[in-house]
Amino acid sequence: MLRKEQNDLLTRTGPGTPMGQMFRLSWQPALLAEELPENECPPVRVKLLGERLLAWRDTQGRYALTDEFCAHRGVSLWFGRNELNGLRCPYHGWKYDHTGQCTEVPSEPSESGFCQKIKLKSYPLVERGGVLWTYMGPPEKQPPLPEWEFALVPASHSFMSKRLQESNWLQAMEGGIDSSHVSFLHSGELNSDPLFKGSKGNAYNMADMKPVFEVVESPGGLYIGARRNAENGNYYWRVTQYVMPAFTMIPPRADHPVHGHFWVPIDDENCWAWSFDYKVTRPLSEKERKAMEAGQGIHVSYVPSTYIPAANKTNDYLVDRKAQKEGRTYSGVFGIAMQDASLQESMGPIVDRTKENLVSTDNGIIMARHRLLRALKAMEKGDTPPGIVAEHQHVRSAAVVLPPDKHFKDAAKEALVVQTGKEHVTV
Amino acid sequence: MQSESARMSSAAEARYRIDAPNSKPRSVKVIALDHPSERVIKDLAQRKWNNASFFTASAFGGTPKQGESFAGWLSDLAGRTKNLIEEVNGADLVVMVAAAGESAQAASIIGEACSVKRVMTTALVLGGQSISDEALSKTLSHLRPWALMLVIASAEEYIADMLTALRA
Numbered sequence A: 001m002l003r004k005e006q007n008d009l010l011t012r013t014g015p016g017t018p019m020g021q022m023f024r025l026s027w028q029p030a031l032l033a034e035e036l037p038e039n040e041c042p043p044v045r046v047k048l049l050g051e052r053l054l055a056w057r058d059t060q061g062r063y064a065l066t067d068e069f070c071a072h073r074g075v076s077l078w079f080g081r082n083e084l085n086g087l088r089c090p091y092h093g094w095k096y097d098h099t100g101q102c103t104e105v106p107s108e109p110s111e112s113g114f115c116q117k118i119k120l121k122s123y124p125l126v127e128r129g130g131v132l133w134t135y136m137g138p139p140e141k142q143p144p145l146p147e148w149e150f151a152l153v154p155a156s157h158s159f160m161s162k163r164l165q166e167s168n169w170l171q172a173m174e175g176g177i178d179s180s181h182v183s184f185l186h187s188g189e190l191n192s193d194p195l196f197k198g199s200k201g202n203a204y205n206m207a208d209m210k211p212v213f214e215v216v217e218s219p220g221g222l223y224i225g226a227r228r229n230a231e232n233g234n235y236y237w238r239v240t241q242y243v244m245p246a247f248t249m250i251p252p253r254a255d256h257p258v259h260g261h262f263w264v265p266i267d268d269e270n271c272w273a274w275s276f277d278y279k280v281t282r283p284l285s286e287k288e289r290k291a292m293e294a295g296q297g298i299h300v301s302y303v304p305s306t307y308i309p310a311a312n313k314t315n316d317y318l319v320d321r322k323a324q325k326e327g328r329t330y331s332g333v334f335g336i337a338m339q340d341a342s343l344q345e346s347m348g349p350i351v352d353r354t355k356e357n358l359v360s361t362d363n364g365i366i367m368a369r370h371r372l373l374r375a376l377k378a379m380e381k382g383d384t385p386p387g388i389v390a391e392h393q394h395v396r397s398a399a400v401v402l403p404p405d406k407h408f409k410d411a412a413k414e415a416l417v418v419q420t421g422k423e424h425v426t427v
Numbered sequence B: 001m002q003s004e005s006a007r008m009s010s011a012a013e014a015r016y017r018i019d020a021p022n023s024k025p026r027s028v029k030v031i032a033l034d035h036p037s038e039r040v041i042k043d044l045a046q047r048k049w050n051n052a053s054f055f056t057a058s059a060f061g062g063t064p065k066q067g068e069s070f071a072g073w074l075s076d077l078a079g080r081t082k083n084l085i086e087e088v089n090g091a092d093l094v095v096m097v098a099a100a101g102e103s104a105q106a107a108s109i110i111g112e113a114c115s116v117k118r119v120m121t122t123a124l125v126l127g128g129q130s131i132s133d134e135a136l137s138k139t140l141s142h143l144r145p146w147a148l149m150l151v152i153a154s155a156e157e158y159i160a161d162m163l164t165a166l167r168a
């Protein structure tokens, strides 16, 4: 359990909140590059960390992320006209450039220079790895661009999707490091989903339903090692990476693409679940990409022209009680992502952690909260929060078989960091 | 019409979650395996806990001989000898605390007792940062067979956070 004030501290991310400040000090995925496909395309509403913003792309291809509302009388600039080098409010014609600077107020004589006094708040918006990233913290603390491996491999090697999750970011993220649910909730998928099946590790998973866990602090967050018995007294280890505040990476299986997530607050009751898949040394096969686009693996299929999952709370996640009885899915919901999301949304927008009864196997979650609370304290004293420096981002998950006396953190040291030009270590 | 899931997962509906205890206090026994951890645990024992009690097995030397009793391997923080089997018997969870680099010898006998009594064990290793990988591996290899959950923590405060999280 957490005390109420701790729960509030970790779940509130609006402007002026400590957790919001931690998110604001690093680059966050704001939208997919495909959402702004060409110059002067229609603008897109973006809500992040409790701030209503507008993403758009000007005549010269410059990305903009500005206050959604016109400084004049508060009209949403989503209705704006994307004109030559600026966005014009359709109400009285005020025009803004990609930095949010007002460049025209038609009612005022242009010599008055009045428009120079008007500027919308704006944040940098930069494309990397098919994602448009933003930095919402103080300009003087802006770090170099993010160096997560999936964003640096060639476009043909990676696939990124996002889906709306109607819950606070923390309960979504905690699902990402909660390794003990996999053998239950996702048991139906391990051997049927084309993006998982056929891994030797799956056999260990299913043969040994009760993994033993080791939680170890890493420079940027945690390693969560799940240990199962393998042949000859060896251990099969699956090591998940968590980098604060909201990056999780699932251990690989066989030669399948490796995947992971960002859990980014939209506001305190909604978040974006970003899901990436990539290979280092080869492009994704046609079959893999098709499966991802079709919503398999950790991805979902959508309500047409939205990022809302097709199975969602308004249709009871298309729960199939017959499939549940027959054991085709453990919870009756299909697909890894929606199995997680349906349960996490069912907890309510912000789960009341004062009512929890955590057990030993929840130490990964307990440690993640402990590290976050500690990082918040250190941030207050002026320390840079974890997850911002490149070293914290150059991480990998791994699946390895090790002799029983070996500590994975040191025996699999190389497997846990980016090895340029080499694939993940996997079983 | 709105689905039931949509209606029931709103913030407004969350307010109707029953406000009654959903668990009974759990008994957690925290055992220091060596002198450095004993010091940490002594501090911890000063705080207010629901149902956590604190012990030390730091006096424990080598492996017990066949047929030797469990008595005497455990003492409370005032130095009074405690019966290991009795203590384990009444526990829902046994937490063993070891300092990285120490031998963690006592883990086997405590673990054995827990395994006989079917009691969950967790091992916490403190200070893994400042010690060689080899020394840490040695501590871990003594703990691993007996801990169903193992945590390597850099901050002593983690034990308190964990105990609080577990409602100890």
Ligand code: FES
Pocket: none
């Ligand atoms: S069994 Fe874990 S939430 Fe119910």
Ligand SMILES: [Fe+2]
Pocket: A175, A181, A182, A185, A186, A336, A340
């Ligand atoms: Fe999951």
